[in-house]
Amino acid sequence: MARNVCILGASGSVGESTLKVIRTFPEEFRLRSCSVHSNLAKAEEILKEFQPEFLCISSDSVDRKILGNKQGRTEILYGSGSLCQLVVDPEVETVVTAVVGASGVAPTVEAIRAGKKIGIANKETLVTCGPYINELLKTSDAYLVPVDSEHNALFQLLRNTNRDSVERIVLTASGGPFRKLPVSELPNVTVEQALRHPTWNMGPKITIDSAGMINKGLEVIEAHYLFGFSYEKIGVVIHPQSVAHGIVETKDGASLVYSSYPDMVFPVAHSLFYPDIVPKTLRPHPSTSWGNLEFLEVDPERYPGLALAYEAGIAGGTAPSIFNAANEIAVELFLKGEIRFTQIPDRIREALESIPISHPTDLEGFQEADSRTRNFVLNSRKGKVSQSC
Ligand SMILES: NC(=O)c1ccc[n+]([C@@H]2O[C@H](COP(=O)([O-])OP(=O)(O)OC[C@H]3O[C@@H](n4cnc5c(N)ncnc54)[C@H](OP(=O)(O)O)[C@@H]3O)[C@@H](O)[C@H]2O)c1
Structure with missing residues (x-):
């Protein structure tokens, strides 16, 4: 049935x-x-x-x-x-x-x-x-x-790996449309340019998140809560071809890589069938079609939002909620043309520095931090934003 x-x-x-x-x-x-x-x-x-x-x-x-x-x-x-x-x-x-x-x-x-x-x-x-x-x-x-492709890849790899043998889990990132743009030009990028993702076809919010690698920051925090690894054991590499989604590095120095065509039908089908297996080919991806695969270090100057996500994740408690809510509002403001692309991480940093972090055990505590942050970022728009434009 x-x-x-x-x-x-x-x-x-x-x-x-x-x-x-x-x-x-x-x-x-x-x-x-x-x-x-x-x-x-x-x-x-x-x-x-x-x-x-x-x-x-x-x-x-x-x-x-x-x-x-x-x-x-x-x-x-x-x-x-x-x-x-x-x-x-x-x-x-x-x-x-x-x-x-x-x-x-x-x-x-x-x-x-x-x-x-x-x-x-x-x-x-x-x-x-x-x-x-x-x-x-x-x-x-x-x-x-x-269902997130990186986490689904890691979920599948980790199911078949002895956890004690894992040195580090690694999420891949395309690097977005501005990977090669001079950093000095980032403040002037348009909404239209930021919405042009090089490999994935996604909704507008996650596409903007990906352009500054804030999406990867959210994913690092998500991976921490899903798989229970500490933040120093969760890495990120830029992989512009987006065919390798997750990597498990083992203590012997090997890397287990999960690869598929960059299409969300793979993780979605896996999650719907799980724990059963997907019974037929969704989209062929023979290894002969991979071409040259690159795995590159993340430039922290180009992607300041990623380091902020690690900071929020390590602080724990409501810090990730503050990171997320500040980002959601900042992305909305960017999409409306009210702030610049580079002001998205600025807004997150200000919120993390201004709103006290707590460690609630109930949902209300996290929701309170979320709504307080939204108000903070919306109100700060009226004052500081126009000055830093
Ligand atoms: N796209 C991807 O490849 C991808 C990959 C991994 C993870 N994700 C995650 O999956 C989630 C969805 O991403 P997406 O790219 O599919 O987004 P999307 O294309 O923008 O679609 C968002 C969906 O949420 C609905 N929605 C919008 N605002 C809502 C609200 N306030 N309350 C309830 N529903 C609302 C939209 O309905 P309307 O269309 O009627 O506005 C639409 O059905 C995000 O959390 C994203 O980070 C996405």
């Missing part, structure tokens, strides 16, 4: 990859429910093709009269609270969290409480409140299968 899948954020880039996998394996998976935030055109396409039982429109500013409460067999739900309703549905086997930003936290928490298998793409959940999520996982049958 087909396994029921719930996709949070079905209209986005990871959401689309997940629909593609469900389409490729109609015998194995069925779309039971999904959400879009405000993209009604995509919602209508999904309704037509997949006819899920439930579809949630999470934005409060959508006109409810357009889709009403029922479309064919599908019940239409509204508001961000409905995301939690979708994930606790007893018929759902796997929840894929493909929403962007901190909006992933509440439904992931509910999916854990409901004991689901969670294909976790929304890295901001673990970054925002990793210690709380890990404690919660201990109280439930729920488990996480990482």
Whole structure:
């Protein structure tokens, strides 16, 4: 019988990859429910093709009269609270969290409480409140299968490796569109240039995050909470071809490398099938087609956001939540043309230096740090930003 899948954020880039996998394996998976935030055109396409039982429109500013409460067999739900309703549905086997930003936290928490298998793409959940999520996982049958390509690669490598033999885990990064641009020109890059990722086709927020390697910083923190390695054992290398996604360096000096074509269908299919194996070729990637592969050191001057992520991760507690929230607001401001690209790490640094770090054990403590940081960055825009432009 087909396994029921719930996709949070079905209209986005990871959401689309997940629909593609469900389409490729109609015998194995069925779309039971999904959400879009405000993209009604995509919602209508999904309704037509997949006819899920439930579809949630999470934005409060959508006109409810357009889709009403029922479309064919599908019940239409509204508001961000409905995301939690979708994930606790007893018929759902796997929840894929493909929403962007901190909006992933509440439904992931509910999916854990409901004991689901969670294909976790929304890295901001673990970054925002990793210690709380890990404690919660201990109280439930729920488990996480990482969908982020680097973490999925490491998850697969580490399953087959004796943990005592691991010297270091390494995440690869493309280096983004500005890898070769003179550092002095970075303040003048446009939104359009920053959105032109050289190898991956992704949503706008993660594409901007990738251009400054802040995405890699979020991933380092995510890897810490997923795999439990200390920060000095989590490395990053630039690998512009994006075919090697994760590397496990072992104590004997060897490196185990996971490689695939840079397409999210690989980690998504792995997470949906897990613990079973993906039974057919998704996209051939013979080693003869790899070409020359480069693995390069990260230039800290070009990517200051990465070092800030390590600092926040090592500080622990609410520091990663502050890092994440400051970044989310700064990216929004950059996309609106209100700050420069190089001011994104500036805003994060200011927030980390100004907001006290605490070590809460409840979700509210992490959420408080998140909302305090958002206000801080939004308010600082009015004063300091225009001066440093
Ligand atoms: N793209 C990748 O290759 C990739 C790889 C690894 C990890 N990730 C992670 O996966 C997550 C999704 O990334 P993406 O690139 O797929 O993003 P995306 O293309 O921008 O899609 C985001 C999805 O979230 C929905 N959404 C937007 N704002 C929301 C809100 N406030 N509440 C609830 N839903 C909201 C969007 O709905 P509308 O379309 O209706 O606005 C859309 O379905 C991110 O955490 C990202 O870091 C992505």
